[in-house]
Amino acid sequence: MPKILITGNGFDLSLGLPTSYSDFINILNSLDNNLDIDFDSIYSKSSNYDLISKNYKVFSFDDKKLEVLKIEIKNNLWFQFFHNELEIETWIDFENKIDYVLKNLFSSVKYIKDNIFSKGSLSEDKLDYKSTLFNNDIEILQVLKSFNIITLNKYYDVTLNRNYLVKKYDFFIDVDLNKITQKLIEELKKFKKIFNLYFETFVYPFYNNQKTKTNESFFLTINKHYTFNYTPTFEKVYKRVNKTRFLHGKIDSDSNDIVLGINEIPTNELDKRFFLPFTKYYQKLNINTDFEFISDFEKTKNSNFQFFFFGHSLDNSDKDYINEVFDFVKDLKSKIKTIIVIYHNEESKSKLLINLLSIRGKHDIESLMRNKNLKFLNFDSKELNIELKKDITLPLTIR
Known part of the structure; x- marks a missing residue:
């Protein structure tokens, strides 16, 4: 039964893709200062440059999109504000x-x-x-x-x-x-266009220019993939077609339908209607992204389930989604019901655990880990390979 992968931006970053906030700002800022725009002059600004050089072939850029980007970033109020905000890291x-x-x-x-x-x-x-x-x-x-x-x-x-x-x-x-x-709304829409064009120009070409072969069988058993990213990386890199649902929309500069905004309306005396267009939940409903999420599986609560979080910060900003997964697992009647958080090093594991404790509380996390319903597994570990390959359609053998 279902093995479900949930990914965040760390999934793309682990493959060397320049999708971090610092990549976005630094690369776009370099357009104004760079007369000769080529592969090295652009990606040397990326925090993933070493991985990019190792894993991908050199390619050229779409000149028309570069010219549009130059004009858009110069005229957009949101971009002009953000490109000077040095303390923003993520x-x-x-x-x-x-x-x-x-x-x-x-x-x-x-x-x-x-x-x-x-x-x-x-x-x-x-x-x-x-x-x-x-x-x-x-x-x-x-x-x-x-x-x-x-x-x-x-x-x-x-x-x-x-x-x-x-x-x-x-x-x-x-x-x-x-x-x-x-x-403000008009400028945010234009900022979204910049965002879309950035990914189309500086991220998408990597999919067709890989030097090294990715192990396509790694996520072969995944039945459904939910992503907070806007990129088709799972499909393009791991060749898993028609498995992905984009929770915040998908990159497309023609439609520009992505979710980019705030989580909640601030508490003050102003009419809340002025804030609503900037909220993620309004944007999701307005552009009809896949907002149902785990409720898709409500009719199969007697089935075995495994959820894999990979490259997701588990931050409070996505607590509604996180709570939905954890509450769903707690209500399952099946024998196998596990949440597996994939991490790369001990520092990232610590941050992920702290974030979960902040959202779910000590009692809930302790109980889930004690009962082995929640596991933290290193990306390179044998244990993760075993969990991914495990056939959960069979009943658990009791010894």
């Missing part, structure tokens, strides 16, 4: 930063409404303020400037952008929050 950090930007933008807009327009309307010549308007908070000022809500001079004096104000009878009477939201 895609989880990136999503958290989107959340940070939205909170700052919307709370600042509310602050303007409450502290300026509650006192009356403004004329054309009354849009300038000292930075004390936002208590000299440099981070808030830079976020507002990055998204053109305000302009700043060299003394950090603030000027409200009249394009985002409601005008009536030659006076400004309010902040146009709807217009700001629509602009």
